[in-house]
Amino acid sequence: MSVQHAGPSRGRRTLVLLLWLAAVLAGVAVISRTHFSADLSAFLPASPDARQRVLIEQLQSGVASRTLMVGLEGGKDAAQRADVSRALGKAMRASGLYEQVQNGDHSEWQEAGTFVFDRRYQLSPDVTPQRFSVQGLRDAVTDTMSMLGTPAGNLVRPLFERDPTGETQRIAEGLIPATSPRTEEGVWVSRTAPRAMLLATTKASGSDLDAQAAAVARIETEYAKATQGLGAEAPKLQLSGAPVFSVQSRDKIKGEAIHLAIVGAIVMGCLLLAAFASPKALVVALLPVLTGVVAGTAAVALVFGSVHGLTMGFGSTLIGETVDYAIYYLIQARGAAVPGTGWQRWRDLNWPTVRLGLLTSVCGFAALLFSGFPGLAQLGVFSIAGLVAAALVTRHGLPMLAPDGATGIGMRRHMARVASGIVQAMPRLRVGFVVLGVVAVALMAWQGGALWRASLSSMSPISKASQELDASLREDIGASDGGTLVVIQAGDEQATLRGTEAAGQRLDALVDEGQLSGYETVTRMLPSIAAQQARIASLPDAATLRARVAEATQGMPLAPDRLEPFVASVDAARKLAPITREELAQGPLAPVVRALMFERPGGGWASLIALHTTDRFDKAKLVAALAPLPEVQVVDIGAELGSLYDRYLHEAFVQVLLGALAVVVLLGLYLRSLRRLVAVCQPLLLAVVLTLGGMAALQVPLGILHLVGLLLIVAVGSNYALFFDQLQETGRADEDTLASLMLANLTTVVSFGLIAISDIPALSAIGRVVAPGALLALLLSAAFAKRRVR
Amino acid sequence: MISGLKTRIEARVERGLRQARWALVALACAAAPAWAFDLHELMGLLAKQKQGEANFTEQRYVRGFDGPLAASGTLSFTAPDQLVRRTLSPRPETMAVDGNNLTLSRSGRSRSMTLDSMPELQGMVEAMRATLAGNTQVLQRYFTSTVGGSASDWTLDLAPIDARLASQVATLRLSGKAGEVLGVEMEFRGGDRSVMTISPKR
Numbered sequence: 001m002s003v004q005h006a007g008p009s010r011g012r013r014t015l016v017l018l019l020w021l022a023a024v025l026a027g028v029a030v031i032s033r034t035h036f037s038a039d040l041s042a043f044l045p046a047s048p049d050a051r052q053r054v055l056i057e058q059l060q061s062g063v064a065s066r067t068l069m070v071g072l073e074g075g076k077d078a079a080q081r082a083d084v085s086r087a088l089g090k091a092m093r094a095s096g097l098y099e100q101v102q103n104g105d106h107s108e109w110q111e112a113g114t115f116v117f118d119r120r121y122q123l124s125p126d127v128t129p130q131r132f133s134v135q136g137l138r139d140a141v142t143d144t145m146s147m148l149g150t151p152a153g154n155l156v157r158p159l160f161e162r163d164p165t166g167e168t169q170r171i172a173e174g175l176i177p178a179t180s181p182r183t184e185e186g187v188w189v190s191r192t193a194p195r196a197m198l199l200a201t202t203k204a205s206g207s208d209l210d211a212q213a214a215a216v217a218r219i220e221t222e223y224a225k226a227t228q229g230l231g232a233e234a235p236k237l238q239l240s241g242a243p244v245f246s247v248q249s250r251d252k253i254k255g256e257a258i259h260l261a262i263v264g265a266i267v268m269g270c271l272l273l274a275a276f277a278s279p280k281a282l283v284v285a286l287l288p289v290l291t292g293v294v295a296g297t298a299a300v301a302l303v304f305g306s307v308h309g310l311t312m313g314f315g316s317t318l319i320g321e322t323v324d325y326a327i328y329y330l331i332q333a334r335g336a337a338v339p340g341t342g343w344q345r346w347r348d349l350n351w352p353t354v355r356l357g358l359l360t361s362v363c364g365f366a367a368l369l370f371s372g373f374p375g376l377a378q379l380g381v382f383s384i385a386g387l388v389a390a391a392l393v394t395r396h397g398l399p400m401l402a403p404d405g406a407t408g409i410g411m412r413r414h415m416a417r418v419a420s421g422i423v424q425a426m427p428r429l430r431v432g433f434v435v436l437g438v439v440a441v442a443l444m445a446w447q448g449g450a451l452w453r454a455s456l457s458s459m460s461p462i463s464k465a466s467q468e469l470d471a472s473l474r475e476d477i478g479a480s481d482g483g484t485l486v487v488i489q490a491g492d493e494q495a496t497l498r499g500t501e502a503a504g505q506r507l508d509a510l511v512d513e514g515q516l517s518g519y520e521t522v523t524r525m526l527p528s529i530a531a532q533q534a535r536i537a538s539l540p541d542a543a544t545l546r547a548r549v550a551e552a553t554q555g556m557p558l559a560p561d562r563l564e565p566f567v568a569s570v571d572a573a574r575k576l577a578p579i580t581r582e583e584l585a586q587g588p589l590a591p592v593v594r595a596l597m598f599e600r601p602g603g604g605w606a607s608l609i610a611l612h613t614t615d616r617f618d619k620a621k622l623v624a625a626l627a628p629l630p631e632v633q634v635v636d637i638g639a640e641l642g643s644l645y646d647r648y649l650h651e652a653f654v655q656v657l658l659g660a661l662a663v664v665v666l667l668g669l670y671l672r673s674l675r676r677l678v679a680v681c682q683p684l685l686l687a688v689v690l691t692l693g694g695m696a697a698l699q700v701p702l703g704i705l706h707l708v709g710l711l712l713i714v715a716v717g718s719n720y721a722l723f724f725d726q727l728q729e730t731g732r733a734d735e736d737t738l739a740s741l742m743l744a745n746l747t748t749v750v751s752f753g754l755i756a757i758s759d760i761p762a763l764s765a766i767g768r769v770v771a772p773g774a775l776l777a778l779l780l781s782a783a784f785a786k787r788r789v790r
Numbered sequence: 791m792i793s794g795l796k797t798r799i800e801a802r803v804e805r806g807l808r809q810a811r812w813a814l815v816a817l818a819c820a821a822a823p824a825w826a827f828d829l830h831e832l833m834g835l836l837a838k839q840k841q842g843e844a845n846f847t848e849q850r851y852v853r854g855f856d857g858p859l860a861a862s863g864t865l866s867f868t869a870p871d872q873l874v875r876r877t878l879s880p881r882p883e884t885m886a887v888d889g890n891n892l893t894l895s896r897s898g899r900s901r902s903m904t905l906d907s908m909p910e911l912q913g914m915v916e917a918m919r920a921t922l923a924g925n926t927q928v929l930q931r932y933f934t935s936t937v938g939g940s941a942s943d944w945t946l947d948l949a950p951i952d953a954r955l956a957s958q959v960a961t962l963r964l965s966g967k968a969g970e971v972l973g974v975e976m977e978f979r980g981g982d983r984s985v986m987t988i989s990p991k992r
Contacts, residue, residue, distance in 0.1 A: 142881050143896065145859055149850025149984045151914045151976075154958050157852070173901055180907035186954075191906070508899075517902050557857035 008343070013400045020397050023389075024291055027298035034301035036250060037209060037308050054487045054606060054633070055640050062608075063595035065206025066099075068241040069473040070198040070219060071190070075235030081196040082185035084235055087226040088219070089187075089198055095222070096203075097215045100591040103198040104181065104188035111588040116175070117159070117168050121573035123527065124167035125174075127535040131165065132545065132570075137552040140165035141563075145556075161565045171524065178518035178612050181477055190476040196235070197476050201591060202243060209250055212243035240470040248466070253309030256760050260313070261293075264751050268323060271750065274411045275743050276330065281406035284398060285326035288390035291397075292322040296386030300378050311378045313763045318383065320751030320770075321361070321716055322390035324744035328354055329394050331412070331740035333405030343399035351395060353726050354719075356670050358391045360663045361715035367659030368708070373648055376655075379708060412743075416735035419742035426782035433783055437686050440693020447696050454703030454765075455645060484619060485635045486519075486609035486626065489600070493581060496597070496605040497528035499631040503609060506625045515617045520610040522596035525579075525589045532578045542571045645704075652704045656711050663714055671725070679728075680721040683780035684714050690780075691773040705762050709769030716748055716770070717777025724785045745778045829926060829937050832944055835969040837924025840869040842970075843991040850984040865988065867922045873915070887915050913955040917948055917962050921971060933962070942967055 008016075059065060070088070072081050089103040121127050130136045144166040147156040159168055181188040181197055188197040200219075204211030219239060227234035265286065272282045296318060300307050329343075332350045336342035361383070368380030444451060488503055490496040500523045510516045523531070540548065545567050550560040584593045597607040611622075619636065626632045668677045688710050695702055723741055752774060755767030844865045849858040863877040877883040884895040892911070893902040905912045913932040920928040929935060932955070933948035948962040958979055965973040974986040 139881060139897075143883075146861060146877070146881065146883060148852045148855075149859055149978070149982045151910065151955075151958055151978070153852070153978060153982055154980060157854075157980075157982075176903070178902050178904075180904060182904070182906040183909055512898075512900060557855045557859065559856065562854070 008400055008403065016396055016400050020291070020393065024294055027294040030298040030301050031294065031307075034297075035209070035306040036254065036312065037207070037306045052640060052644060053602075054485075054489070055635055055637060055644075057598075057601065057606075058485070058608075060207050061205045063201055065242045065246075066202045066204070066212075068098075068200045068202065068215065068219065068239065068243055069470070069477060070200065071193075071195045071238035071240075071469075071473050071476075072197075072223075072235040073190075073193060073195040073238055075194075075230070076233045078185050078189065078194070078196075080230070080233070081189070081194070081235050082187045084223075084226050084230075085187040085196040085198060088222055091222040091226065092198070092200060092219065095218055097218055098200045099203045099594070101198060101200045102188070103196070104183050105186060113172075115587055115589065116171050117163070119576065119579055120163060120167040120171060121539060121570065122532045122535055122576060122579055123524070124170045124535070126165070126167060126170050127538055129538040132538055132540050132548065134548050134551045137165065137548055141552060141556070141558075144169070145558075161562055162569050164563055164566050174524045177520065188477070190472075192476070193472070195238070195476070197473065199477055201595070206242060206246070209246055213247045213250075216244055216247055238469060238473065240466065240473050245466070245470075250309050253313050253760060256758055256763065257309070257313040260754055260758060260763075264320075264754055267750050267754070268747055271743065271747055272323075272327075275327075275415065275739070276406040276412075277408040277410035278406055281330055281402070281408065284402050284406070285323060285330060287397065287401075288326045288393040289318070289322045291393045292318055292386035292390035295389030296382040299385030300382050303381050304374060304378055308375055308378055310375065310760075310762050311382050313758075313760060318386045318390075320748040320774075321712075322387065323747050323751075324716075324719065325354060325358075325390055325394040326398065327744045327747065328740050329398050330402065330406035331736045331743070333399075333402070334736060336404050340403045342404035346405070347395070347399075353722050354391065354394070356667075357719035357722055358387055360666055360718040361387050363662040363666050364659040364711050364715045367655040367662065367711075371651060371655055373651070376648075376652065376704070376708070412739040413735065415742045416739040419738040420735075422742075422779065423738065423782045423785070426779055427785065430783050433686060433690070433780060436693070437689050440689050440696070443693050443696045444689075451692075451696055452649060452702050454701040454706070455642065484611055484613070484622070485637065486611065486622075487606060487633045487635055488609070488631055489604060489606045489633070490631050491604050493605050494528055494530070495631070496607050497523055497526065498530060499629060500607045500609065501528055501531055502629055503626055503632045506629070507609065507611075510622065510625060513616075514614060515621065516611055517614050518612045520596065520612075522593055522607050526581055526584055526593055526597070527579070529578050536574055536576070539570050539574050541574075542567050545570055649704055649707070652707050656707050659711055660714055663718060667718070667722075676725055679784060680718070680725050683721050683777060683784045684717045686780050686784075687713055687717055687773050687776040690776050691769055694772065695769070700768070703765060705765040706769050709766040709773070712766065712770045713773035713777060716774050717781070720745065720778045720781040724781045728785060741778070745774065748774045827937060827940050827944065829935050829946075831941070832937050832946060833921075833924040833926045833929075835924070835941060836921060836971070837869075837969075839867075839922070839924075839969045842867045842922070844988045845991065846875075846986055846988045848984060848986045850982065852982045853980065864991075867919070870923050870925070871919060873919045873922070887919060909952055910955045910958065913950060913952055914959070917964070918971075918974070921946065921964055939965075 072084050072088070075081055075084070085103045086105060089101050089105055092098055092101045116123060126140075128136075131140060141164045144156060144160065144164055147153055147166075147169075148160070156166070156169070163169075182191050183189065188199075189195060190197060200215075202212060202215040204215065206212065216239060220237065223237045268286070269282055272285050273279070276282065276285075297307055297312065300311055328350060329346060333342035333346040336345055365380045365383040365387075368376050369384075371377045371380065486503055486507070488496055488499040490499050500521055504519070504521050504523060507516060507519050507521075511518060527535075539545075546560075546564075549563050549567065553560045553563070581593065581597070584590060595608075596610070597605065600606050611617075619634070623634050626634060664677070664681060667680055668674075671677050671680065691710070691713060692702075695706070700706075720741065723737070727737070749771050752767045752771035755763050756771050758764045758767065842865075845862070846865050847860070847862040849860055851858050860880070861877050862879050863875065865876075866872075866874045871887070871889050873887045875885045877885075881896070884893075886893045886895075887905065890905050891902055892905050892915070893900055895901075905915060916928055916932050920926075920932075929948075932952065933950055935949075936947040938945045938947070944966060946964040948964070950956040950959055950962075960977045960979055962977075963973075963975045964971055965975075970990055972988050972990075974984075974988070976984045978984075
């Protein structure tokens with residue numbers, strides 16, 4: 001055949017194909033060096049308010065994002081679980097991957113204990129001038145003596161001569177959390193299940209998923225080593241916590257995206273084979289799709305630095321739309337009078353319509369680019385880059401490979417017959433559709449805002465079983481109430497610490513009222529310099545203290561000179577340099593300080609107070625107690641996430657509406673006829689309304705991704721509506737055009753149908769909206785076509 | 791010959807052993823009434839007291855101090871698991887146990903913790919609480935017990951099972967009359983000792 005003669009010139013062909021190949025290779029190179037993330041933070045706003053910013057920082061890199069909970073359940077007995085727990089704990093500590101590994105084995109506190117003892121006169125909140133008066137000393141020594149000759153005596157007695165006022169004990173009281181896990185055989189165990197527990201925080205940041213995956217994998221390896229030789233009697237390993245969830249979701253989304261792509265490609269391949277009966281046509285049809293996915297992913301990687309797993313999963317939805325371009329081309333470029341010129345005829349006759357369809361889609365997605373949420377913006381960039389690349393390949397690349405479209409007729413004649421049957425039957429159902437539309441609007445109006453009741457967590461791909469395990473492990477550990485955080489922010493470290501101390505004083509009152517069983521604050525290890533100096537200033541000199549001790553111990557069965565080491569300790573403490581954060585960062589308390597205090601990315605410092613609430617806790621009282629302190633904020637994580645999501649939903653609504661408006665404006669500019677514009681928009685609007693009505697009738701809680709799905713209906717559906725508009729203008733509809741429409745619709749519905757049954761809620765939400773919506777868009781476009789197509 | 795002799799000797803030894811065993815069983819049966827006051831019975835008596843209030847005085851003998859350290863206050867118990875020790879002298883202090891929660895109040899500050907996170911402490915609490923409640927099962931989880939005396943004047947010696955508790959507390963002796971605990975003596979490793987005298991309020 002004479003492809004070389006009548007088709008594109010050889011030079012041009014080589015150039016285009018080389019450019020294309022180079023672009024694809026460059027895209028692959030970019031993608032291969034990209035990180036894939038899966039944390040929720042991509043779906044948190046980029047410009048939050050102060051409270052939200054703290055929340056987001058915490059979600060991204062706070063201690064919660066680095067905390068792993070490990071359970072060892074079942075096995076032979078408690079002693080065996082305790083042995084495995086100790087072995088695993090030791091190996092994990094030795095690995096260097098974790099900042100802290102706790103399993104109830106108190107040996108790790110020894111070093112911290114020495115520090116606390118050495119610096120007790122700077123750390124103890126009881127060190128005041130009154131404490132060192134005669135009466136104060138008398139009371140304090142009496143209190144400490146009341147511990148002697150009791151089971152706790154052995155702990156107190158070795159320190160008594162040096163610390164008769166019990167400052168070490170006072171500090172320890174604050175450091176040991178009120179809600180510790182149950183201890184059995186020397187390790188933490190569950191209160192409800194035969195299970196030993198470990199708690200670890202990783203050194204790596206919560207957003208470094210690769211490091212988190214390594215930290216999780218290390219636990220699995222060390223567990224395998226620790227249980228070697230136990231066989232079937234070994235306790236089972238349970239893992240939970242934010243790192244596990246992030247790693248799991250990433251793997252799950254990745255796996256699901258690949259799975260969807262493979263199944264989608266197979267189904268699509270069968271459809272295309274049936275339509276073209278030509279393997280070559282099949283390969284050619286998939287090229288724009290693949291190029292589009294590569295371009296979309298690479299564009300996101302370049303713009304955002306990393307690709308969110310959800311964006312990747314979304315890639316599979318693009319197959320449905322981009323394959324349409326190839327289908328239109330392969331069918332419509334057929335039947336050229338001179339072989340090799342089919343592409344030219346297609347370029348002149350059909351490309352403008354495809355281009356318009358592309359532009360409307362791009363318009364729609366462009367709205368997402370301006371989203372304040374990086375996750376949504378990623379979807380926008382991905383879709384636009386993917387669609388443009390696929391269209392360019394169709395326009396410039398496919399003519400080089402298949403200048404006359406696809407050979408072979410396959411089952412297309414049947415498709416065309418079905419399509420023309422539908423096209424002829426549909427207008428008769430027009431009234432029915434309108435009635436249904438009215439019903440749908442009424443249903444939506446009736447449900448109102450309740451229709452959009454899906455929450456942020458509905459986007460999470462974490463399974464219910466994993467969530468339950470997490471809740472159960474959390475309960476066992478007695479972790480602080482993650483629901484409410486007290487956050488202190490100030491310009492510098494010392495101001496933050498002073499604010500934290502002020503907040504702590506007010507929280508003490510709530511502890512006495514029984515609303516809190518305790519709280520964790522950084523100032524127990526790191527008091528402000530001002531507080532430390534005030535404490536040191538309340539220490540009397542050696543001679544004064546000696547005299548007061550003698551007076552205070554009168555009548556006690558205790559010779560005053562036995563407390564000479566106390567006088568020496570106090571004297572030494574008067575010369576100690578203040579405790580600084582830098583000093584603590586080198587020591588055993590570093591993890592605790594790091595978890596509770598951090599430098600803000602935008603400058604300044606923040607500290608957190610974690611609350612241990614009792615059932616008498618009243619949040620309003622907490623807020624009222626802390627209200628007078630301007631640098632202190634109470635963050636209710638659940639409520640903040642909820643309001644964040646509402647804001648997100650609201651913003652998405654505005655963007656989707658703007659996107660839809662842009663589509664209408666563009667169509668108006670192109671069509672230059674109000675009548676034609678109405679004819680094109682009518683079926684699209686009705687398709688959206690009917691889809692929403694169906695969701696309302698089925699009681700599906702709708703969320704942001706459903707909204708994005710609606711935008712996709714408009715983007716995909718506008719192609720169909722435009723084709724029918726085109727048919728009316730030209731007045732002819734050959735078999736092939738009808739077949740191409742039918743096939744394009746079928747591939748779209750099938751690919752979104754596959755996504756609809758995905759396990760990942762975010763993807764299935766999009767699929768469940770677009771699959772029926774796209775079908776409706778085609779049927780309605782046919783139904784509302786003004787003139788009957790012959 | 792030799793084997794025959796051996797068999798005969800063996801048979802005689804065996805017979806002797808069997809007789810001895812019978813004798814032991816018979817002795818045990820005959821002596822039974824005198825040993826009747828056992829842990830089970832003591833706990834039965836104690837379990838009848840559902841609630842109690844008492845004053846206590848305590849003398850603690852601590853190495854290195856010239857005289858005993860004294861304390862006094864009140865004790866109250868409500869079955870099955872509430873126990874409050876309120877020290878009035880020398881300094882007010884309260885220790886209240888309710889189920890798995892322990893609350894310590896001193897100098898206007900209170901602090902609560904869970905008992906089962908500190909098995910040693912739980913053991914010490916149960917020595918008193920399980921005894922007052924007459925809960926044999928719980929008591930035996932933490933201590934091996936020996937009962938002496940009679941229902942009208944008994945002693946209950948407790949030896950800790952948990953190694954950590956045993957490394958601090960050598961022995962515990964509770965004493966009393968019928969369903970009332972009237973004294974608690976503790977001996978600690980290292981030689982310290984405490985003696986508590988309890989006088990129920992009526």
